[in-house]
Amino acid sequence: EPACLTTRESEVVNLIADGKSNAAIAAELRLSEHTVKRHVANILLKLDLPSRAAAAAFSVRTAGPDGP
Secondary structure, three states: OHHHOOHHHHHHHHHHHOOOOHHHHHHHHOOOHHHHHHHHHHHHHHHOOOOHHHHHHHHHHHOEOOEO
16 A cells, blocks of 8 residues: 555655666665665565566556656
């Protein structure tokens, strides 16, 4: 459920859905790549998803009418 993600994790999952790499996400959010990797791992764990692709699909499925 999206409610279990932090605001930052929600930002990261939306950027994953946009096709961005960890390095690109780190640059955009002004974080280290290591921090982004940790956020991605937390997202996959919290949502019980097997991969970034599944996280992207989740983001698209749960997006409102304005998109992710």
